[in-house]
Amino acid sequence: MLSMHKKTQVLMHPATKPLFFFICLVPLAWLVYRLAADQLGANPSEALIRSLGIWALRFLCLTLAITPLRYMTKQAAWVRFRRMLGVFTFFYASLHFLSYVGFDQEWLWADIWRDILKRPFILVGTLSLFLMLPLALTSFNRAIKALGGQRWQRLHRLVYGVALLTLLHFFWMRAGKQNFLEVGIYGAVIAVLLLYRLLRRLRQ
């Protein structure tokens, strides 16, 4: 086993961030590769849109996992990766939205508007993305300084709303075919991550 100090050194190593950055791009690279190799099945645009959505949800779970991880391992150094994970969540969610707009709706804004009104899960997903926008826009150091730590933190609690809206989006999307297994798994993960915070707060 590595000592606490050694673990901190590994997490703080200057190479970890760039390495982590490239690891976060692997799902996208893999999707692009499968798209180019015609391995996304009979309906590639649908497969692409859904995969990007699932990856956005996974990155959201990872982002929310940093704080519990940091307390449980007593390693503050994990926070170095939180911003990158958060911005990657926004990145994958934006690609998910753009591929819906481009490949599913073919940039027809009147149709998109009708679709948003017709299918509530589209509305909720869109809302979730727009809630992420202020978080992504205030993710750089100067913005944190300009807002002040406390105000920045209060703003970034919006991520809990994003998590709930994203789950509702996923739940409603799968409700059409009563396919709730995966929704339950991601729901349980997010519930644990949020309950951990709540319980910790109550104990203080």
Place this chain on the structure above:
Amino acid sequence: LAWPYLEGLRLDEANHPLTLLAFGLYGQVLPNQNGAPLRLVVPWKYGFKSAKSIVKIRFTDKLPATSWNVSAPSEYGFFANVNPSVDHPRWSQAKERRIGEGGLFAKKRATLMFNGYEPQVGQLYAGMDLQKFY
């Protein structure tokens, strides 16, 4: 969905030359996943009307119960004719993407009335309010 699956057609629909009872597909015996040994094909209706793996056919003097209509009557009617101007309550049915037509950048196309068979089957529904009999 209640088991067994039930579908029904009006007699004039069932007798229409476009309505097939199919034993095969592309010159081969019908595979199980496509509804072997015998399936219905009604090309101007939504896919669920083309019941697979038929075990029994009955003539009735009343409109028969059909599975999707029993399960969700506000969403699925007895007729289920392809109709771009009548939305499913939860989504639009005005456009379609044909699988295998150009991959990622395939354009959606406008769905045609009665799936393009309006000249052949339109007269079966003359005078009917298709908003009501969806």
